[in-house]
Amino acid sequence: MNINEKVTVGMVNDSPKYVLWRGRNHTVTQIGLHHIFHEGKTLYHIFSVTADTLFMRLKFDTDNLYWTLEETESGI
Amino acid sequence: MEFNSAPSTVMHIDLNSCFATIEQQANPFLRGKPIAVAAFTTDKGCILAASVEAKRLGVKTGMKVMDGKAICPKLIVLLPDPWKYRNVHLKLRNLIADYTSDFAPKSIDEFVLNLKDYMALKEPFLKAIAQEIKGRIKREIGEWLTVSIGIAPNRYLAKVAAGLRKPDGLDEINQSNFLDIYLKLKLTDLTGIREKNAARLNSMGIYSVLDFYRAPVWRLKAAFHSITGLYWHTRLSGYEVDNVEYGRRSYGNSVAIGANLSKIEELSPILARLTEKMCSRLRAAGFRACGIHLTITHKDGSWWHKGRLMPHSCFDSRDFYGAAFRLLLEALPAQAGNPKSPVLNLAISCFGLEKSVSTQLNFFDDVPKEENLTRAVDNINEKWGDFTLGSARSLGGARVVLDRIAFGLPADADA
Numbered sequence: 109m110n111i112n113e114k115v116t117v118g119m120v121n122d123s124p125k126y127v128l129w130r131g132r133n134h135t136v137t138q139i140g141l142h143h144i145f146h147e148g149k150t151l152y153h154i155f156s157v158t159a160d161t162l163f164m165r166l167k168f169d170t171d172n173l174y175w176t177l178e179e180t181e182s183g184i
Numbered sequence: 185m186e187f188n189s190a191p192s193t194v195m196h197i198d199l200n201s202c203f204a205t206i207e208q209q210a211n212p213f214l215r216g217k218p219i220a221v222a223a224f225t226t227d228k229g230c231i232l233a234a235s236v237e238a239k240r241l242g243v244k245t246g247m248k249v250m251d252g253k254a255i256c257p258k259l260i261v262l263l264p265d266p267w268k269y270r271n272v273h274l275k276l277r278n279l280i281a282d283y284t285s286d287f288a289p290k291s292i293d294e295f296v297l298n299l300k301d302y303m304a305l306k307e308p309f310l311k312a313i314a315q316e317i318k319g320r321i322k323r324e325i326g327e328w329l330t331v332s333i334g335i336a337p338n339r340y341l342a343k344v345a346a347g348l349r350k351p352d353g354l355d356e357i358n359q360s361n362f363l364d365i366y367l368k369l370k371l372t373d374l375t376g377i378r379e380k381n382a383a384r385l386n387s388m389g390i391y392s393v394l395d396f397y398r399a400p401v402w403r404l405k406a407a408f409h410s411i412t413g414l415y416w417h418t419r420l421s422g423y424e425v426d427n428v429e430y431g432r433r434s435y436g437n438s439v440a441i442g443a444n445l446s447k448i449e450e451l452s453p454i455l456a457r458l459t460e461k462m463c464s465r466l467r468a469a470g471f472r473a474c475g476i477h478l479t480i481t482h483k484d485g486s487w488w489h490k491g492r493l494m495p496h497s498c499f500d501s502r503d504f505y506g507a508a509f510r511l512l513l514e515a516l517p518a519q520a521g522n523p524k525s526p527v528l529n530l531a532i533s534c535f536g537l538e539k540s541v542s543t544q545l546n547f548f549d550d551v552p553k554e555e556n557l558t559r560a561v562d563n564i565n566e567k568w569g570d571f572t573l574g575s576a577r578s579l580g581g582a583r584v585v586l587d588r589i590a591f592g593l594p595a596d597a598d599a
Contacts, residue, residue: 138212140209140210140211140212140326141206141209141210141268141271141272141326143267143268143271143272144267144271145267145270145271147568147569148565148566148567148568148569148572149566149567149568150569154267154268156210156211158211158212158213161213163211163212163213181211181213
């Protein structure tokens, strides 16, 4: 499901540890993949993670330092 | 020709079910489930990669989504995410570079390593390296990723060996076991031998891989009507003939069109978008081109293609679009008698490449001004993203021409 909402992400050692979304704290349980891409000169980091039964795709914009929750998938 | 007695020094690494496995790596909830990555998720979308679980149920690459779902109703269909795959490719490339500088990516999911100069090379040692690479891929790139590795005295047999067991295979073809392996393979199991080539071989009394290996060169030359017969004989005898790097001779882009489009006004924005994409890649590589080629494949299976030389070498997308559009006009009247045949695939390419070292001025156009304009447009797009600035005529093509991974060498995987 596409979300595209700004979220707060806590990082420890280059990895997301929790995601604060809609007032709820989601603890990251597994990092599936981390990949990067450029759009023009802007570098984006994408973290595909799970928080219990929720899959989350997090995007970090290195220009404005914002995190976006792009999509979620609940226990397919 | 006796089989090559030299030790195996070539390693072929093949990432199993590449796109689908990477999606399962990214989303752990997809692991162990039948999934497919398809060009479109609609019924007629073409499946680009099926997961190991889906393949076990009979889902194959190239099938339509509806056929895959008919075999496996629980099939999860995803759209491709090219940057994910390019990143994994680059991570694999970096990992492999720790072992040898003499390696080449053959596609987004295949690498060939030449370990000839690897110190203290011995057969068990090479298998130990292969095991180490497999372990490192799981630890450093993703625990769900598996590769099949083939080892042989030449590139071709290393690829065949990599295909013997999937997923997660490790096999060697060498002087001591090649006969046993050839005995178990069908002609069409060999890369490069499909029905037509198999029929050519059958016509010369060759029905098995063992027959193929044992056939004299004159018979193979007669079967293929060319020197190719000798190359096949050399390959199957374990000697190298494929260690050749071909220089780039063209740039091209294509698109599979989901909707039923057949009118010029519907197709020209897509053509403009493809042309701009192709030209920006051409210029970024420092080339110009003096030829243009258009191929149109229809949904009824028919196709049309034509190439044309331009009066001089060009770099400006507008020049290429003008020539391509004239080709499109030629193509479409030819279909007037068959209006029920929408376009399935539109492909444009340019050929006759030459390095952009100097500019030929002419009387009628201000070439330096054109150069400055295209350079400015390229700079803006480089800074702000592809197609930030483009021609108005290509706007309608944006929804159709998406970022996709091409077959063959991943030339754009080095971003």
